[in-house]
Amino acid sequence: MPVVLQNCLITLFAFIWGIDTVGFQVINVLTPLVVGAITGNWTEAITISGTFTLMGLGAVSIGGSSVPNYGLAGLIGSYIAIRSGTGLNTAIAIGIPVGLLAIQLDILVKTLMNFVASHAEHLADEEKFQQMNRFLYLGPIMYGLEIAIPTGIVAFMGTDVVKAILAFFPKWFMSGLSIAGAMLPVVGIAILLHYMPIKRYFNYLAIGFLAAAYLQLPVLAISILGAAFAFKTYVDSKKQNAAAATADNSNQGDDYDE
């Protein structure tokens, strides 16, 4: 297969892969097979992708946080390593910076997506419903490009370009973006707090914080703890409701609702 065709195919696959990982989550498991098919070296494709899979364990995006994209790192790293015939070390040297660069791209895409969302809502306001639905396809396209663009750059222009891009920005700027990525979930959580009856149940917020920060309980343990409180709240409110109903016969039962 000519190199140009290989580059086109891997970029195209990266586009589909990018859409798949934030949505359907089926095609991405076939990545080593596709890289193997494009490059013709199945064994190396699968061993390198295995390394990156293990590397990325636990690095999952929760609540909208941006994490290094080890999947992308594995995709581009294994492709370049096989193509240049240099093996795992090259894969890591190229894959990891791209995976880290993907954090900044991810933050950029999620920020730009604000405009997509608000314009779609604007179209709904104007009753242009067909247009709104078509406009929303920009979402998957942008997430596809988030992966396809770095893959295409590395595949077509080689690895030096990635290093040059990284070197172009001053160090404080790159680390500033990483700090922002780690801090940004705060906005989501603050919004979430506004949606919840936080004033009435502040005590549970404190308990949840304590359990995670001091006791370092895993999130599932805290969920079980929260479920136990929820059960108690539910039972208590039922009792309260029953008491109110018996105390006031003229107003049966339904008075609990705000």
Next chain:
Amino acid sequence: MNEPVKLTKRDKEKVFWRYTIVANSLFNYASMEAPSLVYALSPALRTIYKDNKEYKASLKNQFKYFNTTPIMAESLIGASLAMEEKDGTKALEPVQSLKTSLMGPFAGIGDSVFNVMMNTIIGSITGSLALSGNLVAPPLIGFVWAMIMLFGVKRPLFYGGYNSGIAIVERFGDQLSRLTDAASVLGITVVGSLIPTVIKLETGLQMKTGKVVTHVQADMLDKIMPALLPLVVTFAIYKLLDNKKWTPTKCIFLVIALSLVCAFFGILTVPK
């Protein structure tokens, strides 16, 4: 008020596939996953609401902030579809309160069970098999797992939500507020735990007194309280959002600007 419309099996399937394929791919910092719900539900809602005004009101309702594990979201989408099918625009407020009160606890459960636990287990199995050069097993296990998630978890959750959404409206009625109240207790507990775990924030400041170097993060802040900085920032942004002028997008830019400035002066460092 429009005539109650009965959705066909096809209408519901369409919502399920539209959501399952799009899922998180309209994620943004302001309304998070909400546009995906709009995209997924819009054809079915069009069937329910013939009137443009009602349709618009329903879409606007779905445009509101929504964020949970996409897998768990399936059930909330199914439930809200069922509620709107039955009660029309009267269901909008209950739909909104159901979604906002359950998305927190659902995310807590969904993220820990599926994103962290199961992905870690599957990843460690396929990863180590792949390292040993096994060509067939890793993609096969991954694919089988994806199919189990699709037909064994996501689809039943969607239809379970749809069926219980009707049950919630019909059977629980006013009990819903008590259920959602209890659910929000679970949600708040989990959100409390997210502050120290999801938000990562560390200062790189050092203080020199004579020859002794004091690391502000390790020697001072951590001794007062773990995750003190994330807590302070959460409170600050929470207070900032009270002010209507501070939209989520403005807060995001504030966080980015603050990070860049603090990185430049070395006040904050990249957390491990």
